Every structure is written in C-alpha cells, then in structure tokens.
Amino acid sequence: MAAGATYEPIATTTLVSNQASVTFSSISASYTDIILVANLGSTTTPSICLQFNSDTGNNYSMTNLYGNGSSAASSRQSNISQMNFNFLDPGTTIVSTMLFNIMNYSNATTYKSVLGRFSNAGTGAQATIGLWRSTAAINTIKVMLDSTGPLLLSGSTFTLYGISAA
Amino acid sequence: MASKYTLIASSTVGSGGSATISFTSIPATYTDLKVVANARTDRASNNDWVKIGFNGSTSSFTYREIEGDGSTVGSYTGSGQLAFFATASSSTASTFGNAEVYIPNYTGANYKSYSVDTVTENNGTTAVASMNAGLWSNTAAITSIELTPNLGTNFVQYSTAYLYGISNS
Numbered sequence: 001m002a003a004g005a006t007y008e009p010i011a012t013t014t015l016v017s018n019q020a021s022v023t024f025s026s027i028s029a030s031y032t033d034i035i036l037v038a039n040l041g042s043t044t045t046p047s048i049c050l051q052f053n054s055d056t057g058n059n060y061s062m063t064n065l066y067g068n069g070s071s072a073a074s075s076r077q078s079n080i081s082q083m084n085f086n087f088l089d090p091g092t093t094i095v096s097t098m099l100f101n102i103m104n105y106s107n108a109t110t111y112k113s114v115l116g117r118f119s120n121a122g123t124g125a126q127a128t129i130g131l132w133r134s135t136a137a138i139n140t141i142k143v144m145l146d147s148t149g150p151l152l153l154s155g156s157t158f159t160l161y162g163i164s165a166a
Numbered sequence: 167m168a169s170k171y172t173l174i175a176s177s178t179v180g181s182g183g184s185a186t187i188s189f190t191s192i193p194a195t196y197t198d199l200k201v202v203a204n205a206r207t208d209r210a211s212n213n214d215w216v217k218i219g220f221n222g223s224t225s226s227f228t229y230r231e232i233e234g235d236g237s238t239v240g241s242y243t244g245s246g247q248l249a250f251f252a253t254a255s256s257s258t259a260s261t262f263g264n265a266e267v268y269i270p271n272y273t274g275a276n277y278k279s280y281s282v283d284t285v286t287e288n289n290g291t292t293a294v295a296s297m298n299a300g301l302w303s304n305t306a307a308i309t310s311i312e313l314t315p316n317l318g319t320n321f322v323q324y325s326t327a328y329l330y331g332i333s334n335s
C-alpha cells in the first residue's frame with residue numbers, strides 16, 4: 001500500500017486578539033503521530049499547558065529538564081489537571097518556540113505521552129516528557145495557560161501537523 | 167496528497183573542507199524552516215560550536231542553552247551566534263555531531279526565534295548533548311542561512327546539512 005502524506009497540516013491558527021486558550025477539535029485519527037508547533041508570547045508569565053479531550057481531572061504528569069542560562073534543573077509533577085510545558089517565562093513578545101510531539105495519539109489501548117520542547121533566548125530552554133493517563137484516542141487538544149488572567153498574545157501562531165507511518 | 171515537509175536544499179562538504187555551509191535564496195513560500203546537520207570541524211579539540219547566521223548578519227543574536235556531558239550539567243547564555251555542537255579533530259574518527267534547528271515563522275514580522283537540539287555522541291568521554299534557545303533580534307524575513315565553525319577553520323569532508331520547508335497550508 002502506498003504511504004500516505006506525512007507532515008500534513010491539520011489545522012492552524014494565528015491569534016488576532018489576545019486569548020486565554022486555543023483549541024484544536026475533531027482531530028482526525030488517521031495519522032500515526034501529531035506535532036504541534038507554536039510561536040508565541042503571553043501578556044504575563046504563566047506556563048503553557050495542554051489538556052486533551054476536555055479532561056480536567058488530575059490525570060496528567062510530567063518530568064522536566066531546563067536551563068535558564070546560569071543553572072540547570074529538573075523537576076516532576078504528578079496527578080495534576082494539565083501538562084505544564086515551561087517553567088521559564090514565555091515572554092511578552094512573540095519569541096518563544098514550542099514543539100510538541102504527541103506519539104501514537106489515536107490508539108485506544110495505551111496512555112498517551114508527549115515530548116515537548118520550549119525555547120526562549122531570553123529565559124531558557126526546556127524539555128518535558130508528559131503523560132496523560134487515558135486510553136482514549138486524542139481528538140481535542142487545548143493549549144492554555146496555567147492561571148487565569150494572563151493571555152496568549154495576538155499574533156501567536158499554532159499549527160497541528162499529522163505524521164503518518166510509511 | 168502532497169507532503170508539506172519539503173527538502174529545499176542540501177549540502178555535503180567535499181574533500182577540501184568548507185569554511186561555511188550556506189543556503190541562499192530561500193523561498194518565502196513555507197511557514198517554518200528546519201535545518202538538519204551532521205557536522206565535524208577541523209578544530210584541534212574534541213568538540214566545536216557551529217554558528218548560525220541569517221541573511222549574512224552576524225549581529226543581534228542571543229542564546230540560552232542547557233548541556234550535559236555525561237557527568238555534569240550546566241546552563242549558559244550569551245550574545246552571539248552559537249547554535250549547535252559539531253565534533254572536531256580530536257573526537258573519535260568518523261563521528262559527526264547531529265543537530266536539528268527549528269525556525270518558526272521565518273518570514274514573519276517578529277524577531278526570529280529558533281529551537282536547537284544537538285548531540286556529539288562518540289563512544290568516549292567528550293560527548294555532549296545540548297538544547298539551545300536562540301533569537302535573532304531582527305524583523306527581516308530569513309532569505310539565507312549560513313553555518314560556520316566557531317573555532318575551527320573548516321567543516322571537514324562528509325559534513326552535511328539539509329534545509330526543509332514546512333507549510334501549514
């Protein structure tokens with residue numbers, strides 16, 4: 001069977017005003033993995049978080065490795081209601097790059113893992129592995145902030161790509 | 167359906183070595199760029215940094231990175247073009263550093279940020295792994311990318327770099 005297209009854009013959003021969150025819904029199950037690319041800033045200094053399928057339960061965990069230019073650290077959070085992908089300031093201008101690899105997202109058997117990378121030359125670099133303890137196929141991804149009040153900056157971009165196995 | 171992950175250009179260093187690897191006349195038709203490099207320089211040491219430049223510019227670059235060498239971890243910041251690691255002359259023969267540089271919104275009006283993952287594994291004690299956050303504080307669309315050794319003179323033969331364009335539509 002011929003391979004399907006890969007790195008296929010599923011959806012993209014450029015914010016035209018400051019917003020609290022971005023949601024990708026009705027995500028097709030026809031890919032193997034999905035990648036979310038964001039180029040963003042925020043009005044103050046929250047963490048950028050992911051939630052799947054509108055699950056607000058304490059079903060998320062992650063382990064982080066990060067450096068701020070002077071020191072390196074690692075941390076872990078368990079049984080929380082979202083995955084936090086940066087302990088470093090995303091900045092109030094759009095100079096942060098975030099890459100999320102969500103592996104085997106549509107299987108209905110295993111928990112879902114995410115490999116995330118945060119980069120901001122003003123605050124640092126971080127890698128995060130996250131886990132969502134659910135066997136449900138991911139069909140909705142919400143990019144949000146870990147506190148109310150701060151907003152994602154107008155002009156921030158978010159694109160979801162589908163990756164197909166050969 | 168066509169792939170939206172397209173090879174724009176590639177470069178393989180020949181037998182005489184090369185002081186730079188350049189990608190020029192980059193079309194503005196993509197959303198993001200990714201550079202995938204496999205590099206070694208002639209620096210008389212174990213590793214070398216590779217500098218990245220855009221549009222011929224060598225100014226307004228800053229970075230923060232975290233790195234580990236198998237025994238210690240550190241985080242560093244600076245002004246300059248340091249982007250990723252290459253192996254160098256004292257490193258295990260036939261080993262090359264690997265790097266991916268992701269550049270989102272390279273034609274946008276914002277300053278240009280980039281995210282780098284790099285390693286120089288060599289089955290020895292001088293390997294290093296690094297994550298780097300880079301910024302070029304310039305609003306110009308990126309039309310060319312230049313890679314140069316930081317302390318070495320040349321990339322050695324068989325060093326490679328590939329430039330991919332990624333489209334969101």
